[in-house]
Structure formats: C-alpha cells, structure tokens
Amino acid sequence: MPYPVVQWAEIAQKYQRGTILLGNGASIAVSRSFGYGSLLDHAQHKGLLEGDVGRLFEFFETTDFELILRLVWQASNVNKSLAIADERTHQAYVRVRDCLIQAVRNVHPEHHQITEHLPQMYEYLKGFDTVLSLNYDLLVYWTVMYGLGVQDGHLFKDCFINGEFDDDWGRFRKLFREKVNTLVFYPHGSLALCRNNVEQEFKIHSAGGSLLEAILDEWRGERFVPLFVSEGTMKQKIASIQNSYYLSTVYREVLTSTRLTLTLFGWGLGEHDRHLLKRMRGTGIQRVAVSVFRGDQPYCNMAYQVIQDDLGPVEVEFFDSESPGCWIHPAE
Structure with a gap:
C-alpha cells in the first residue's frame, strides 16, 4: 500500500x-550545482588531485577534504615551529587547500544567483x-x-x-x-x-563584498582551516x-x-x-x-x-x- x-x-x-x-x-x-556526488568526486573529475594530494586521501582512507587539509596544515605548522626544513609538507598543504578552494568555487553559487x-x-x-x-x-x-x-x-x-x-x-x-x-x-x-592553529573556532564575517571570497581568502592566508565535515x-x-x-x-x-x-x-x-x-x-x-x-x-x-x-x-x-x-x- x-x-x-x-x-x-x-x-x-x-x-x-x-x-x-x-x-x-x-x-x-x-x-543544481550542488548535485555533485562529493567535493572529492568533483575534484577528481576536474583533475585537481594529483601526486601527493591523492596519496594523502588514500593513506588516511578518507574522502573528507577538511580532515586532510587540517592534518597537513598541522604537520606543516609543527615543522615550522621546530625549524624543520620540509617544503614538501607545506606544498602538499597548499595543493590540498587550493584543490578545496577550486572545488568550492566551482560548485557554490554566488549570493546574487540565489x-x-x-x-x-x-x-x-x-x-x-x-x-x-x-x-x-x-x-x-x-x-x-x-x-x-x-x-x-x-x-x-x-x-x-x-x-x-x-x-x-x-x-x-x-x-x-x-x-x-x-x-x-x-x-x-x-x-x-573555521579554526586556527591552536584549535580555536570562529565564524567568518564579511564587511561588504562577497562572503564566499572572504572565506576563501582566509584559507589562502594560512591562518585558518575550514570547519566542516564534508564526507x-x-x-x-x-x-x-x-x-x-x-x-x-x-x-x-x-x-x-x-x-x-x-x-x-x-x-x-x-x-x-x-x-x-x-x-x-x-x-x-x-x-x-x-x-x-x-x-x-x-x-x-x-x-x-x-x-x-x-x-x-x-x-x-x-x-x-x-x-x-x-x-x-x-x-x-
């Protein structure tokens, strides 16, 4: 029935x-731009994940962008604080971050569109x-x-x-x-x-302009990482x-x-x-x-x-x- x-x-x-x-x-x-399978699926479809970035997702057996970004960001900050020369870790962080930024920009509409x-x-x-x-x-x-x-x-x-x-x-x-x-x-x-390197959590504001761009700019500045469970x-x-x-x-x-x-x-x-x-x-x-x-x-x-x-x-x-x-x- x-x-x-x-x-x-x-x-x-x-x-x-x-x-x-x-x-x-x-x-x-x-x-309809939100009709993707996941941010990771979208990034893979667009060929955004290569080399170290793809290996990180495989090693940690996750599809969660936020988790991978936070792990690599923390590792990079630890190396920096101890003066350990490790450009590869920081570059991996930059690539994961840029992949996430590009994936979000590709799928998220601007305010005026909704x-x-x-x-x-x-x-x-x-x-x-x-x-x-x-x-x-x-x-x-x-x-x-x-x-x-x-x-x-x-x-x-x-x-x-x-x-x-x-x-x-x-x-x-x-x-x-x-x-x-x-x-x-x-x-x-x-x-x-978002959260900073000592795990304090904040809400991002935008004093005029695009909130979405303000958020992506904060990520680029390497002071914060996003706080969301994507997958x-x-x-x-x-x-x-x-x-x-x-x-x-x-x-x-x-x-x-x-x-x-x-x-x-x-x-x-x-x-x-x-x-x-x-x-x-x-x-x-x-x-x-x-x-x-x-x-x-x-x-x-x-x-x-x-x-x-x-x-x-x-x-x-x-x-x-x-x-x-x-x-x-x-x-x-």
Missing part, C-alpha cells in the same frame, strides 16, 4: 515551532524553533543575514557572539527585542566556520565531530534536547548520517514529517523503516517537497 504524500500546507500547523533538519536536497533545490529564493526560505525556516543544517554551504547563513533586514519581530540566532560560539546556547532561546526566535546549528559545520563514513564523521568543540556541543547537547516534532527536508537518510537521527531518540519526538521528491515511494518505504529503527515508534507523515509554502516554493 503506497504511503500518502500530502501538501505541506495540510500538515504544516502540526510542525510549527518544532525542529527542521535540512539535507543536501534542500541545497540542490536552490541550485537572492530570489531568500524571502521564501526565510518565511519557511522562521516557522521552526530550531534549524539543523547538514549542508556546509552558505544558503542558511545567507537566509539568516537576509532576516536581519526584515522587520517582522522574528530573529534567527546561531549562538555566535563576535565570531565566537557561546556554549551556553540555551540562553539564546530567551526573547530580547524580538517577539519570536529560531536557533540555527550546523551539526556538520559550515564554510563560514566520510559514520565512524569517520563522528570522529571529526568529536574533534571540534562546536560540533561536539551540537552533537551532545542540541541534538539530545527535548522536542516534540521533527521535519526532515531534502535528507536522504543515508547510513553515514544516521548517527544524527539516533542522537535524537528519547528526546520526546512524537511526530516526524518527511519531504518526498515527486512521490518517490521506494524512498518512503526506506525512510519509514529507518525512522522507526532509529527513533522508535513515532508517527511519520510524508509531504511533497515542491508543495506551495515549502522551502523555496511560494505559498498560494
């Missing part, structure tokens, strides 16, 4: 002020009290920035103050000048997040999460906080990401809404079983990812 796939408007009220988790399908809906979608993305996301974005891209960040110019009493908060994460994140739930707010978290990091198995991703104060705080505290409803949009529920769903078991979830692209019944079957396995016996509803009022689609 096929699962019914309803319009978002039919169930939206039941999920208001709940948690939404955004997967790569949300980014692809905004720009501006038309920001008002609807803002309207959709502000209906939730918590946004969890699994995507490393800047779409949610740009949506938050767009919201600063909308005078409607709503405020998005990412719990960063002057570029640094405040781990007392629960206090941001309290209303200040706003009438209602939404907390935003990046369980797998973001292009806008890898579930075990590798958890290890990367535990290596970051911000990511581990989100994993330990935010994901395990109390919630009654959960909306999943554009998420494939792949095995490598199910650790996130399992962290939310026992948090009080009673009902889950799952977006479906064009009535994909095999996906419905898989998603229903995964949710029951990982969250326990909860109600599951499916809605059309392209329905009015949903994500980038204007309400009727």
Whole structure:
C-alpha cells in the first residue's frame, strides 16, 4: 500500500515551532550545482588531485577534504615551529587547500544567483524553533543575514557572539527585542566556520563584498582551516565531530534536547548520517514529517523503516517537497 504524500500546507500547523533538519536536497533545490556526488568526486573529475594530494586521501582512507587539509596544515605548522626544513609538507598543504578552494568555487553559487529564493526560505525556516543544517554551504547563513533586514519581530540566532560560539546556547532561546526566535546549528559545520592553529573556532564575517571570497581568502592566508565535515563514513564523521568543540556541543547537547516534532527536508537518510537521527531518540519526538521528491515511494518505504529503527515508534507523515509554502516554493 503506497504511503500518502500530502501538501505541506495540510500538515504544516502540526510542525510549527518544532525542529527542521535540512539535507543536501534542500541545497540542490536552490541550485543544481550542488548535485555533485562529493567535493572529492568533483575534484577528481576536474583533475585537481594529483601526486601527493591523492596519496594523502588514500593513506588516511578518507574522502573528507577538511580532515586532510587540517592534518597537513598541522604537520606543516609543527615543522615550522621546530625549524624543520620540509617544503614538501607545506606544498602538499597548499595543493590540498587550493584543490578545496577550486572545488568550492566551482560548485557554490554566488549570493546574487540565489537572492530570489531568500524571502521564501526565510518565511519557511522562521516557522521552526530550531534549524539543523547538514549542508556546509552558505544558503542558511545567507537566509539568516537576509532576516536581519526584515522587520517582522522574528530573529534567527546561531549562538555566535563576535565570531565566537557561546556554549551556553540555551540562553539564546530567551526573547530580547524580538517577539519570536529560531536557533540555527550546523551539526556538520559550515564554510563560514573555521579554526586556527591552536584549535580555536570562529565564524567568518564579511564587511561588504562577497562572503564566499572572504572565506576563501582566509584559507589562502594560512591562518585558518575550514570547519566542516564534508564526507566520510559514520565512524569517520563522528570522529571529526568529536574533534571540534562546536560540533561536539551540537552533537551532545542540541541534538539530545527535548522536542516534540521533527521535519526532515531534502535528507536522504543515508547510513553515514544516521548517527544524527539516533542522537535524537528519547528526546520526546512524537511526530516526524518527511519531504518526498515527486512521490518517490521506494524512498518512503526506506525512510519509514529507518525512522522507526532509529527513533522508535513515532508517527511519520510524508509531504511533497515542491508543495506551495515549502522551502523555496511560494505559498498560494
């Protein structure tokens, strides 16, 4: 018996002020450039990985650009601090960094290319009290920035103050000048997040100009490396999460906080990401809404079983990812 796939408007009220988790399908809906298999696949397809760079990915048995970049950056800094002559390590770092920069520039749209979608993305996301974005891209960040110019009493908060994460994140739930707010978290990091050589973590700002270029310039300056988990198995991703104060705080505290409803949009529920769903078991979830692209019944079957396995016996509803009022689609 096929699962019914309803319009978002039919169930939206039941999920208001709940948690939404955004997967790569949300980014692809905004720009087809995000439809690549992985940043590493894209780099390989474009012939960006050669010599030492390719060997590093093979040796560490990973597809995570951020991990390789951080490892080589740390090795280069250790050699530099001990006055060890080792130009090859630094050159390997430069090549990995430049490969990542080129891959990101090739696939990530500029702000002006997605501006038309920001008002609807803002309207959709502000209906939730918590946004969890699994995507490393800047779409949610740009949506938050767009919201600063909308005078409607709503405020998005990412719990960063002057570029640094405040781990007392629960206090941001309290209303200040706003009438209602939404907390935003990046369980797998973001292009806008970085760390320095003593593992301090920051959010990158841009005082005018292109935020994307400002981020890439910071990487080129060799003062920071990016903080996002781009690829890898579930075990590798958890290890990367535990290596970051911000990511581990989100994993330990935010994901395990109390919630009654959960909306999943554009998420494939792949095995490598199910650790996130399992962290939310026992948090009080009673009902889950799952977006479906064009009535994909095999996906419905898989998603229903995964949710029951990982969250326990909860109600599951499916809605059309392209329905009015949903994500980038204007309400009727």
